[in-house]
Amino acid sequence: MAALVGVMMMVAIGTFEWMSFKVINKMPKQDIFIGISVAVITIWLHNLALAVLIGVIISALVFAWDSAKRIRSNKYIDQEGVKHYEVLGPLFFGSVANFNDIFDVAKDPDHVVIDFKECKVFDMSGIDALNKLTEKYSSANKKLHLQHLSEDCKRLLRDADGIIEVNIIDDSDHRIVMKK
Secondary structure, three states: OHHHHHHHHHHHHHHOOHHHHOOHHHOOHHHHHHHHHHHHHHHHHOOHHHHHHHHHHHHHHHHHHHHHOOOEEEEEEOOOOOEEEEEEEEEOOOOHHHHHHHOOOOOOOOEEEEEEEEEEEOOHHHHHHHHHHHHHHHHOOOEEEEEOOOHHHHHHHHHOOOOOOOEEOOOOOOOOOOOO
């Protein structure tokens, strides 16, 4: 057993990236936190697999939190008096609150277009946010149209047809470009 522990220690020392201590002040804080958390959980519970699983979960939550802050929009009014919102970023459970803050129903004109060319709706929370926004504009006697929805988004909206009513501008040739 002592020989196995010795071999394991030598493998750990040999495979550890010691240079990471030199650049630790340049690393994102969440990465440092996740690395330390995995190490502490491994030592505390003696279970590397569980520690890695918890690290993956923490990483996913950090990613969702960061992605939620990335939703934003460009606004302009065209020559016909229609206000356009070009939404940028992902619309999902984490970004719904920021998405709702973009719109000003009371000050918007009678016709509003939301352009999803640079946005994608990922889940039912995003669909629900669109439904509530549509209801707000409808109760203010204003018309809301959704434009450049991806096929996935349209499918989600069709699946939720019984609970949501939105006006989609048909643009069947639109494709979302995924950057590598």
